[in-house]
Structure formats: structure tokens, C-alpha cells
Amino acid sequence: PKNNKVTKVLWVGLNVNFDEIINDNSTQITFLYIGGVLPPFYNLKPLFDVAKNAKTHKFIISTREKEWKYVLKENIYDIGSNVEVVFKSYNEIPDLYKSMNTILIDPRKPKGYYSYSLPFKYLEAASYGAPVINLKGTAADDFFEKYNYSWSFSSKQEIISFINELKPLMLNEKQKIIKKTIATHKWRNRLNELRQVIINS
Numbered sequence: 001p002k003n004n005k006v007t008k009v010l011w012v013g014l015n016v017n018f019d020e021i022i023n024d025n026s027t028q029i030t031f032l033y034i035g036g037v038l039p040p041f042y043n044l045k046p047l048f049d050v051a052k053n054a055k056t057h058k059f060i061i062s063t064r065e066k067e068w069k070y071v072l073k074e075n076i077y078d079i080g081s082n083v084e085v086v087f088k089s090y091n092e093i094p095d096l097y098k099s100m101n102t103i104l105i106d107p108r109k110p111k112g113y114y115s116y117s118l119p120f121k122y123l124e125a126a127s128y129g130a131p132v133i134n135l136k137g138t139a140a141d142d143f144f145e146k147y148n149y150s151w152s153f154s155s156k157q158e159i160i161s162f163i164n165e166l167k168p169l170m171l172n173e174k175q176k177i178i179k180k181t182i183a184t185h186k187w188r189n190r191l192n193e194l195r196q197v198i199i200n201s
Contacts, residue, residue, distance in 0.1 A: 010194055011118050011143060013187030014127045018179060021129055022098050029171060031105040031163075032096055032130070034062045034121050037071055041114075045077060046107040046156045052080045054163040059083045059105075062096060097128035100175065101168060104130050107159055110137040118143055126182055129175045133159060148177050 031051070036042035044061070051059040059080075065087040071077060088096065096102070104125035108114065118140045122132055132150040134141055144150035151174075153159050183189075 009139075010190065010197070011185070012120050012123060013190035014123045014182075014185055016182055016186060017094065017097070017128045018182070020094060020098065021100055028101065029057050029166060029168065030099060030102045031057060031059045031133070032062070032102055032125075033059070033105055034093065034096070035106075035119075037061065037063045037067050039076065041112065043108060046109070047105065048077045048079060048083065049156060050105070050107055050160055050163065051083050052078065053160045055080065055082050057082065057163065057166075060096065061085045062088045062093070093124070094128070097125065097130055100129065101171065102128070102130045103133055103171065105133045105159075107133070107135055107156055110135060110141075114138065123185060126178050126185075129178055129182075131171070131174045131178065133162075135159075147181055149174075 031054075033044070033047055037044050039045075047059070047061075051057075059082055061083065063085065068085055068087070086096075102125075104122065106119075106122075115137065116139045122140055122144065125132060126144075126149050132140075132144055134144075134150060134152055136152045136154055141150065141152045145152055151162060153162065
């Protein structure tokens with residue numbers, strides 16, 4: 001950026017998978033986390049604290065089996081009864097989004113590259129109509145807040161308070177917002193945007 005007059009942030013593209021989602025009339029909302037579980041970078045203590053204080057909902061963690069065995073062996077986290085851990089390959093990830101009542105949650109404190117990157121799993125979740133719950137202070141939060149695809153908070157306690165008041169209707173309203181604009185983030189749109197940047201630079 002120091003040597004160029006034109007600087008453009010170009011997020012990853014995605015496929016839109018709304019047609020694969022099954023309507024679920026259940027009042028239980030599922031919160032999903034996909035990724036590593038080993039501190040310090042993947043410190044999930046905030047997530048387990050949230051789950052412990054939101055027992056009416058289900059929390060699913062999809063991670064690597066080897067990492068989870070280490071977590072259990074070292075007794076790293078206080079794991080509540082409403083937490084389920086699964087070991088899914090990338091091709092199996094869509095199965096985790098098959099219900100309309102799914103929200104991606106990532107309450108880790110922003111630091112390192114996490115503060116300025118946009119994880120692909122965030123956009124992947126949106127492509128299935130799943131909003132994101134995360135903490136403020138990241139580039140990902142800026143992106144999702146801009147398109148109103150997320151609920152972002154300043155603290156773990158704010159997340160807990162919100163989840164305990166969250167109703168399926170609130171989730172459905174957010175999904176309608178995502179569905180209205182998600183197609184603008186397809187790969188073709190990303191390529192066209194890149195083309196315009198190159199032409200105008």
C-alpha cells in the first residue's frame with residue numbers, strides 16, 4: 001500500500017447454499033464453532049463460559065480429534081452438558097448448517113492476524129444463512145457489521161446476556177437480511193471487482 005495509489009480490500013468469494021437449508025421449527029438454537037481448540041491462540045474458555053451460562057441452547061464444536069484428546073487429557077476447559085464435540089472433514093461441514101436455527105459463534109479476543117483477517121468460515125456460514133456472533137475490534141467484524149450479517153459485542157458478558165434473550169424470530173430476521181445480499185459475495189462478483197481495480201489502477 002505504501003507504493004500504490006489504489007488500495008482495495010478484496011474478501012474471499014463464496015458459493016451460496018441457501019437451498020440446502022432445512023426449515024426447523026424447534027425453539028432451540030444451535031451455536032457452532034469450527035476451528036482449533038488449543039490455547040493460547042485458540043483459547044476457547046470464553047466460549048465454554050458462554051455455553052455454561054446459556055444452557056437452554058446447544059453448542060457444537062467441530063475441531064481436530066487430536067487436539068480435543070489433548071484438551072481432555074489436560075482438563076483445559078470446564079465443559080458443560082450442552083456442548084457437543086464433533087470431528088468433521090471439510091466435505092462434512094455442510095451437515096452442520098442443515099438447520100435454519102444455526103449461528104456461528106467465535107468469542108475469542110481479537111489478536112494477531114485474527115484482528116485483520118476475514119476467516120473463510122465466517123463467509124461460509126453466511127452462505128448457509130447462519131449469522132455470526134463475535135467480539136468487536138476485527139476486520140471481520142467491520143465487514144459483517146457493514147452488511148448486518150452479525151451480532152458483535154464488546155465483552156463475553158454482553159454475548160451471554162444477548163443469547164439468553166435470543167429468540168428464533170430474531171434469527172430469522174437476520175437470515176432474511178443475509179439472503180437479500182449474499183449473492184453479491186459470489187466468486188464472479190469478486191472477480192469483476194478485481195477486474196475493475198486493475199483497470200482503474
